[in-house]
Amino acid sequence: MLAFLIFLFSFQAKSPIEVAKLPLTAESVREFVPFGWTVEAEISGDLNRDSISDIAVVLVEQMPANADKENPPELERALLLLFKTADGKFSRAGLATKLLLCTRCGGAFYGMVETPVNVEIKNGVLIVKQEYGSRELTQQTYRFRYEPEAKRFLWIGADLRGYDRMTGETQTESTNFLTGVKMTTASKANEKTGKDIVITNKSQRVSRAKKYLEDVVAHEN
Numbered sequence: 001m002l003a004f005l006i007f008l009f010s011f012q013a014k015s016p017i018e019v020a021k022l023p024l025t026a027e028s029v030r031e032f033v034p035f036g037w038t039v040e041a042e043i044s045g046d047l048n049r050d051s052i053s054d055i056a057v058v059l060v061e062q063m064p065a066n067a068d069k070e071n072p073p074e075l076e077r078a079l080l081l082l083f084k085t086a087d088g089k090f091s092r093a094g095l096a097t098k099l100l101l102c103t104r105c106g107g108a109f110y111g112m113v114e115t116p117v118n119v120e121i122k123n124g125v126l127i128v129k130q131e132y133g134s135r136e137l138t139q140q141t142y143r144f145r146y147e148p149e150a151k152r153f154l155w156i157g158a159d160l161r162g163y164d165r166m167t168g169e170t171q172t173e174s175t176n177f178l179t180g181v182k183m184t185t186a187s188k189a190n191e192k193t194g195k196d197i198v199i200t201n202k203s204q205r206v207s208r209a210k211k212y213l214e215d216v217v218a219h220e221n
Contacts, residue, residue, distance in 0.1 A: 017034045017037070017059075017078055017095070017097055018034070019095055021034070022034060022092060022095070023092065024091060024092050025085075025089055025090065025091045025092070026089065026090055027088075027089050027090070028090070029042065029055060029057060029082065029090065032057070032080060032082065032090070032092060033057075033059065034059075036061060036062055037059045037060065037061055037062060037078070038059070038060060038061075038062050039057055039058070039059060039060075040058040040059065040060040040077065041057070041058040041119065042055055042056070042057055042058075043055065043056040043057075043058075043119050043120065043121055044121070045120075045121025045122070046121070046124060047081060047083065047093065047121060047124065047126060047146055047153075048083055048093070048124075048146045048148070049124045049146075050083075052083075052084050052085070052086065053084060054081070054082060054083050054084050054093070054121070055081075055082045055084065055090070056079065056080070056081055056082075056119050056121060056126060057079070057080040057081075057082065058077060058078075058079060058100065058117065058119055059077060059078040059079070059080055060075050060076070060077050060078075060103065061075040061076050061077075062075075063075065071112070072103070072104070072114075073104070074102045074103060074104040074105065075102060075103040075104075076097075076102050077100035077101065077102060077103070077117065078095060078096060078097045078100065079094075079095070079096040079099055079100055079119065079128070079213075080092070080094070080095050081093040081094035081095070081126070081153065081213075093146070093151075093153070094152065094153050094213050094214065095214065096213045096214050096216065097214070098214075098216065098217045098218060099128060099142070099213065099216050099217070099218055100117050100128070100130065100218060101115050101117055101130050101132060101218045101219075102115070102218075103115055105132060105218065105219075106131065106132045106133075107132045107133045107134050108133075108134035108135075109131070109132065109133050109134050109137055110132075115130070115132065116130070117129070117130045118130065124145060124146070125143050125144065125145050125156070126143070126144040126145070126153060126213075127141065127142070127143055127144075128140070128141070128142045128143075128144075129141045129142075130218070132219070135164065135165055135166055136162060136163070136164050136165070137162070137163045137165060138160065138161070138162050138163075139160070139161040139162075139163070140158070140159070140160055140218075141158070141159040141160075142155065142157070142158050142216065143155075143156050143157040143158070144156060144212075144213050150210075150212070152212045152213065152214075153212060153213035154177075154210060154211075154212055154213075155177055155210075155211045155212060155213065155215070155216055156176070156177055156178050157174075157175060157176050157177060157178075158173070158174075158175045158177070159172070159173070159174050159175075160172065160173040160174075160175075161173075167188070168188055168189030168191075169186070169187070169188050169189075170186070170187045170188070170189075170196060171184070171185070171186045171187075172184070172185045172187075175206060177206070177208060177210075177211070178208070179208075180205055180206055180207065180208040181203060181204075181205065181206070182203070182204050182205075182206045183201075183202075183203050184200075184201070184202050184203075184204070185198060185200070185201045185202075186198070186199045186200045186201075187199055
């Protein structure tokens, strides 16, 4: 059975984000960006189902002025979530500093190319997609939903796909943390048809203990 690849990155942010110094409310997105960081992407969508479009902001450390452009350093990322209020202002709703892969954390699969991350907001759910590895590639899709009682974003689901690019073996795990059920499927590509052949397929119970956006680590599976 194909084992999922786990990367344990030991780098440390050069400009750690001090959450206490960030404003709770502001009139623009830029006012929430900490010193030493910049905005890589902004994603719009309703995160708290109030029919007002909110913003998910992918932050990245600024490139050092003396950085080697032929061999750029690892730059950490963070995910900032902002609710937009009826008066057009913004309020800080969440900040994840461990969830997103750094710019060089994609492993040999990406080589010298900057590791991408994809953030979406769909039907009130925040979706984060990213991947890393070399011969064995791990693809992650994590889902979060705002929990008004806790005023935090609850981790509600995780889809993991481990793929051996040499053998064609694949293992997928789909976990629903709300129901506490994980489905695991192992398969292998048929060389003649190119379609996957299921080898094993099983269901198991997992802990329903709540975990929130700020607790989830990029390489955690």
